[in-house]
Amino acid sequence: MNSIMNSINSRLGKVNILNLEITLIDIVEKLITTLILFILIKISIRAINKLIDKFFNGQRKLKYKIDDKKSTTFSSILKSIVRYTIYFIGGINILDIYNIKTAPVLATAGIGGLAIGFGAQNLVKDIITGFFILLENQYSVGDYIKIDSYEGIVEEMTIRATKIRSFEGDLHVIPNGKIEIVTNKSRGASRAWVDVSIAYEEDVDNAIKVLKEICSKITKENVNIIEGPTVLGVSNLGESDVVISIIAKTKSMQHWSVERDLRKLIKNEFDNRGIEIPYPKRVIVNENDK
Template sequence: MDRVLSFIEQFLKNENGDLNVLGKGLKIIIVFIVIKILIKVSYVIIDKAVDSRKRRLFSIDEKKINTLTAVLKNIIKYIIYFIGTVIILDMFNINTSSILATAGIGGLAIGFGAQSLVKDVITGFFILFEDQFSVGDYITIDSYEGIVEELGVRVTKLRDFSGELHIIPNGNINTVTNKTRGAMRALVNVSIAYEEDIDKAIKVLEEVCNKLKESNASIVEGPTILGVSDLGDSGVDITIIAKTKPMDQWSVERALRKNIKEAFDKENIEIPYQKMVIIDNKS
C-alpha cells in the first residue's frame, strides 16, 4: 500500500510536496464530482421532506410547494458551487479569506455592475412570498403569455401554447395578469339571420345550455343567455356567458359552439353567412 501511495505521489506532487498540474487537475475533477453528488443528495432530501409534508397537510397548495422546492434547490446549488469554487481557489494558493474580507470594500463597485442581478433576485423573492403566481399558472407578463414552467430566484420560464419557452428576468416583470385564480369566463356570441324568430332561437339556446351544464363538470356557473347584444350587418347577435374552472373556458366555449350548431341545424334556424348574388341583365 505504501508503495502504491508513493508511486501516486510521484505523478501528482512535485519536489516540494505540492500538487503538480496533473494533481491539481485531478483534484478539480474530484471537487466537481463531489459537488454533483452533494447537489443530487440535497435534492433527494428536499423531495423526501416535501413529500412527507404533503402527506401531513391536507389543505396545501401543491403548486406553491413545487415553486418553493424549486427555489430552495437553486439556493442550495449556488451555495455548494460557491464552496467548491473557494476550495479550488485555495488549491492555487489564492487567499480567499482576503477576497472575502475585501468583499465589503468592493461590494459597492460590484453592486453597480450587478444591479440587474440583485434586482432579479429580490423581485423573485417578492413574487414567491406574495404568491403572485406559481408553477403551473397561466399568466400574462407584458406581451408574453403562457404556462409558468419554472419560477427561479433570478428568472421565470414561461411556455406559450406554440411551444416556445420565454425566459424572463424577474427584474423585468412589472405587471402580471394571473388567469388561473378563481373562476374564468367563457364567452360565446351566436348570430342568427334577421328572418329567424328570436324567441325561438333563445329557447333552443336555453335547452343547449341546460344540457351542457348537466354534462360538463368544468362549468361552475351558467351558461347564461344575456340576450340580443348586437344588430350586425347580416344577423342578430346573441351573447352567452358561463363561469368555468381555470383553463377550461376554451373547452367550454368549443362545446357550446358545437352543440348550438347541431341544435340550430335540427330546428332549421339559419346562421347568417356571406352570400353572393349575381344579376344577369342580359336575360
C-alpha cells in the same frame, strides 16, 4: 577550469529537470482535484434535489398539506438556492486549490459587497424581486400569467428568473428584476363567452328559447361550469346575421373547454331544429337576364 564548469552546468540541469517534474506533478494534482470537486458538486446537487422532492412529495400526503402549485414553487425555489450555494462554495474551493486567496477579500468586503464589486447589481435586483414575488404569492408554478407582451404557463421559478411556456411552445426566460406588472389569469373563476349568429330570416325568440334549453342541459353535464350559462340576448346586428351572446362562469382555466362544448351543442341542436347559421353569400346578377 573546464571540469569545474561542466560540473556546475550538470548540477544546474538536474535541478531544472527536478523542478520541471515537480511543477508537472503539481499541475496534474490540481487538475485531478478540480475534476473531483466538480463531480462532488454535481453529486451533491442531485442528492439534495432528491431529498427536496422526497420532502414535498411526502408533504402532499399529509392532512394539512400545502397547495400543489405552491409546493412545486417552493421546491423549485429551494433547488435554485441550493444550486447557487453549492456552486459558490465550490468556486471558492477551486480558487483555493490554485492558491488564489479569497478569505481576506470576503472578510473585508463581504459577500454582498463582492457581488456588487463584480458588477452584479442586476443579479442582486433579480434575487430581491424574486423574494418579494414569492412572499406576496403573485404567481406559482402552473399558473397562466402575462408579463409585458409574454404570456403562458409558469414552468419554473428560481431566485433569479421566471420561465413561462407559451401555447406555441416557446420558453420565455424573464429575469425577476425585469418584472413590473403581472397579470395572473389563473386566480379565481374564468369567464366563458360565446357569440351565436343566426340569419335575419330566423325567429329570434325561438332561437333564444333553444339556446336556453342547451344552456340548461350543459349545466347539468359539465362539471367545469360554476355559474350559468346565461343567454344575454341580442348583442349585435351584423351585415348578414343577428348575434346572440352567452356567458358563463367556469373553473380556473376551463373557459376554453366550456366554450368549445357549447359551440358543438349549439351547432348540432340548430341543425336538428332547422335554425340557419348564416354564412357569406354572393349574389350575381346577369344584366342580360330579363
